[in-house]
Amino acid sequence: xxxxxxxxxxxxxxxxxxxxxxxxxxxxxxxxxxxxxxxxxxxxxxxxxxxxxxxxxxxxxxxxxxxxxxxxxxxxxxxxxxxxxxxxxxxxxxxxxxxxxxxxxxxxx
Numbered sequence: 811x812x813x814x815x816x817x818x819x820x821x822x823x824x825x826x827x828x829x830x831x832x833x834x835x836x837x838x839x840x841x842x843x844x845x846x847x848x849x850x851x852x853x854x855x856x857x858x859x860x861x862x863x864x865x866x867x868x869x870x871x872x873x874x875x876x877x878x879x880x881x882x883x884x885x886x887x888x889x890x891x892x893x894x895x896x897x898x899x900x901x902x903x904x905x906x907x908x909x910x911x912x913x914x915x916x917x918x919x
Contacts, residue, residue, distance in 0.1 A: 814898060816908055817916070819891035825878040830869045889918040 832848075834840050840851045852859070856874050865871050884890070894913040902909060 813895050816894050816896075816906070817891060818894060818906070819885065819889065821890070822882070822884040823880055824882040825880045827873055827876040827878055830872045830876075832870060832873070836868065836870075889916070891916055 834842075834848055837848075837851065839855070840848060842848055842851060852870075852873070859865065859870060860874055892913040893916055894908070894910045896908050896910040896912070898907060899905070899909045900907055
């Protein structure tokens with residue numbers, strides 16, 4: 811019996827920008843009074859903020875689009891994924907060019 815087999819991996823990667831101090835006074839449209847309200851404002855308005863003329867002159871660009879550094883990768887601690895059998899399907903890039911018929915979960919500590 812010949813079987814086409816592949817291994818997949820599920821992993822969590824956490825990354826962060828450098829911390830940046832922002833002054834809510836620099837955001838005249840922000841009307842809130844709490845840190846949580848400001849975070850919500852940033853989340854809801856990130857696109858609008860990004861498209862403003864002064865975007866790159868303000869440190870907010872380092873939060874919205876600044877370089878990120880990985881600080882946690884679950885693959886460094888264990889392997890979680892599957893062994894899968896199936897067939898190669900070159901048109902299915904979104905599935906890793908593979909049509910899965912059977913799979914089993916694999917965990918290696």
